[in-house]
Amino acid sequence: MALSRRDAMKFTGLAAVTAAVSGYAKDNKGGANTSAKAPATGILLSPAPIPAAKGPRVVIVGAGASGLTIAKYVKKTNPKIDVVLMDKRSVFMSGFISNLVATGVLPLDFITHDFLEGARNGNYTFLQATAHEIDRTSKIVYTNEGTVKYDVLVLAPGIDYDYSKWSKGDVELETALKTKFPGAFIAGSETLTLKSKIENLEGGVFVQTVPGGNYRCLPGPYERSCLIADYMKRNKIKGKVLVLDENADITIKAQGFHSAFDTLYKDYIEYVPNTIITKIDPDKQIISTEMDGDLHFDDAALYSHVRGNKILEIAGVAKDSVFNKAEANIDPFTYQVIGDKNVFCTGDVRPMGFSKSANTANTEGKIVAKNIVKYLAGEELGRKTWSSPLTVCYSAVQGKEMRAISVHAEYAYDEAKKSFAFANAGTSEKWDGKEGLDGGKGLVEWGKGMYREFFN
Numbered sequence: 299m300a301l302s303r304r305d306a307m308k309f310t311g312l313a314a315v316t317a318a319v320s321g322y323a324k325d326n327k328g329g330a331n332t333s334a335k336a337p338a339t340g341i342l343l344s345p346a347p348i349p350a351a352k353g354p355r356v357v358i359v360g361a362g363a364s365g366l367t368i369a370k371y372v373k374k375t376n377p378k379i380d381v382v383l384m385d386k387r388s389v390f391m392s393g394f395i396s397n398l399v400a401t402g403v404l405p406l407d408f409i410t411h412d413f414l415e416g417a418r419n420g421n422y423t424f425l426q427a428t429a430h431e432i433d434r435t436s437k438i439v440y441t442n443e444g445t446v447k448y449d450v451l452v453l454a455p456g457i458d459y460d461y462s463k464w465s466k467g468d469v470e471l472e473t474a475l476k477t478k479f480p481g482a483f484i485a486g487s488e489t490l491t492l493k494s495k496i497e498n499l500e501g502g503v504f505v506q507t508v509p510g511g512n513y514r515c516l517p518g519p520y521e522r523s524c525l526i527a528d529y530m531k532r533n534k535i536k537g538k539v540l541v542l543d544e545n546a547d548i549t550i551k552a553q554g555f556h557s558a559f560d561t562l563y564k565d566y567i568e569y570v571p572n573t574i575i576t577k578i579d580p581d582k583q584i585i586s587t588e589m590d591g592d593l594h595f596d597d598a599a600l601y602s603h604v605r606g607n608k609i610l611e612i613a614g615v616a617k618d619s620v621f622n623k624a625e626a627n628i629d630p631f632t633y634q635v636i637g638d639k640n641v642f643c644t645g646d647v648r649p650m651g652f653s654k655s656a657n658t659a660n661t662e663g664k665i666v667a668k669n670i671v672k673y674l675a676g677e678e679l680g681r682k683t684w685s686s687p688l689t690v691c692y693s694a695v696q697g698k699e700m701r702a703i704s705v706h707a708e709y710a711y712d713e714a715k716k717s718f719a720f721a722n723a724g725t726s727e728k729w730d731g732k733e734g735l736d737g738g739k740g741l742v743e744w745g746k747g748m749y750r751e752f753f754n
């Protein structure tokens with residue numbers, strides 16, 4: 299279901315804002331910062347305090363794996379293009395590698411990085427701001443720092459959680475679940491909460507849920523279960539990780555994870571597939587399931603379903619994909635919004651069934667960056683300008699010696715099914731012996747390589 303701009307207004311209650319905004323937008327030519335404010339809404343209508351554009355301007359909302367890559371490679375491909383990268387965060391913290399940080403294997407510094415370093419080395423403008431509203435007719439992004447005009451807009455805002463199956467609209471319950479048992483699949487405070495939970499583990503049952511749909515980082519919940527079990531084993535903590543998986547089996551690298559669960563963590567991991575959760579009581583710490591009844595837990599990382607970030611609905615560019623709610627309504631070959639070629643949507647909000655992972659976002663980002671430069675030069679984009687992103691994903695199954703398994707895959711379009719499928723895929727799933735140790739080294743080096751891609 300495609301959401302119209304009118305639906306988005308209903309959803310956000312922003313109709314009044316837009317009325318004020320479009321009246322103003324006619325006069326907004328950039329320039330002096332006059333600090334004008336819309337009296338009714340408090341949205342800042344003056345231009346954001348950034349230098350005037352010195353060429354066609356590409357504005358990117360979201361400085362994650364996708365946005366950082368696109369900012370760097372647009373500028374690298376054509377330095378005359380003006381690039382503004384905005385993010386609501388002041389510091390970059392990656393989700394990838396964060397399971398190793400939460401379980402004390404690597405320091406917090408490893409995943410924490412400086413947006414300004416990326417801006418200095420990439421020669422683009424970084425704006426710490428939250429995009430609140432987008433007027434695609436006037437090509438303006440409204441932020442808490444003021445307005446930013448664009449020629450091309452990239453929306454790379456990543457995922458939001460979709461708690462609707464668990465909370466059924468009860469926001470008190472949703473807030474309690476998010477506060478007490480965050481999924482820790484959006485890096486930041488959730489990562490720090492998980493780290494402190496693990497540091498203070500006293501034993502008992504730690505639940506890790508695995509959602510259905512195309513959730514962010516398919517192997518992530520299984521990797522984390524291994525690392526928490528490894529932590530319990532190393533520190534002689536009497537407890538187990540109860541993995542409640544909505545799927546019929548481990549969704550990726552199943553052989554490697556199953557063999558780690560069954561041998562390394564026989565007494566520490568219980569894996570339960572096909573688990574449909576009907577209710578969660580965060581105070582009594584009880585999860586009710588269709589098949590296994592009520593299960594008590596001592597602590598948990600409750601990973602809900604995911605959905606596209608809400609800014610897509612606000613911008614009127616969201617549709618439900620076959621996997622998740624409110625992902626980007628784009629041409630899968632060009633990443634351009636259907637009906638608005640000046641807006642590209644990339645990274646985890648794409649509706650194609652690619653892996654929602656950093657390597658995928660990075661390789662895809664390089665392709666999209668080149669295509670944005672072509673588009674600004676007047677070239678049409680289409681099937682011929684598409685090429686496959688590459689998914690390379692290592693998962694640690696043991697923290698102390700650093701043993702890991704991995705998968706690599708590209709994608710090809712299946713004409714008959716009208717969808718993408720894995721192509722040239724391969725896995726390395728032996729975590730014992732040299733292969734696993736090499737995987738561990740590969741994981742750390744891959745992580746460092748990602749940070750170099752984003753910031754150097």
Ligand SMILES: Cc1cc2nc3c(=O)[nH]c(=O)nc-3n(C[C@H](O)[C@H](O)[C@H](O)COP(=O)(O)OP(=O)(O)OC[C@H]3O[C@@H](n4cnc5c(N)ncnc54)[C@H](O)[C@@H]3O)c2cc1C
Binds near residue numbers: 393692
């Ligand atoms: C625990 C965990 C383990 C993972 N393991 C791996 C792994 O081993 N390998 C791998 O490849 N990937 C892994 N990933 C997945 C990977 O981190 C994501 O798939 C990737 O970061 C997606 O990139 P993105 O740019 O689409 O989104 P993100 O990296 O989430 O970036 C989105 C950015 O947009 C910003 N934003 C959102 N809305 C707004 C707004 N309105 N205004 C301004 N800014 C906004 C956010 O602050 C954020 O910085 C893991 C993730 C987690 C959480």
